[in-house]
Amino acid sequence: MKELHNENAKILNDIIDAFGYPTIDKVGKEANEAAWLVIQHSIGQPQFMKKCAKLLEIAVSESKADSKSLAYLTDRIAVFEGKPQLNGTQFDWDENGNLSPNLFDELNKVNERRKSIGLNTLEEQTEILRRQVIDENQSPPKDFEKRKQEIEQWKKNVGWTK
Known part of the structure; x- marks a missing residue:
């Protein structure tokens, strides 16, 4: 699973670098949620998760992503960093x-x-x-x-x- 999650994160990172964060308006709700799942499971890639959290925060502020996704991602990062x-x-x-x-x-x-x-x-x-x-x-x-x-x-x- 670790290899799969890392490979998915690498692929998604390349997509984000080329096209930006996969917001609902760009890729649709289903693909946006799939991208978020890849991010949530990329636990072995702290820099990638943090990068995506910043991009997701912008997308949520523009109503182009689900605020629940941001809540789950920022909480996961906080837990891994030992923060509340x-x-x-x-x-x-x-x-x-x-x-x-x-x-x-x-x-x-x-x-x-x-x-x-x-x-x-x-x-x-x-x-x-x-x-x-x-x-x-x-x-x-x-x-x-x-x-x-x-x-x-x-x-x-x-x-x-x-």
Whole structure:
């Protein structure tokens, strides 16, 4: 998967360099969403994700892309950089074996931002995702501390943190 995500990111980066960000007005809603998915999954390419976040921010300000896409992308970048997310879109297993939102800004502010872009509250989303985990028979990592250390090491190796 890593190779596929990196190859897709390289191809999309070349397209962006040649034609600009694939906004809805340029490529249509479906292709715009596909490009966003490529960006979301290019986790091994910090510079590319950050570049795309800036371009997506412009596109959203011009009503040429979905503000939810920007929320998810900026939160993902924040989580990888060890910063609080602003919209509470990124979740992971916690030390108690529950799926929980990664570090986030003040709850009231997060919920205001979520509401402004058409998302439910963070509490509602947490409940939905926890039910989904049960329905899909997902389970937390057996060794939480080991997984946490592996993630931190990966972030350093890829260049998200120092």
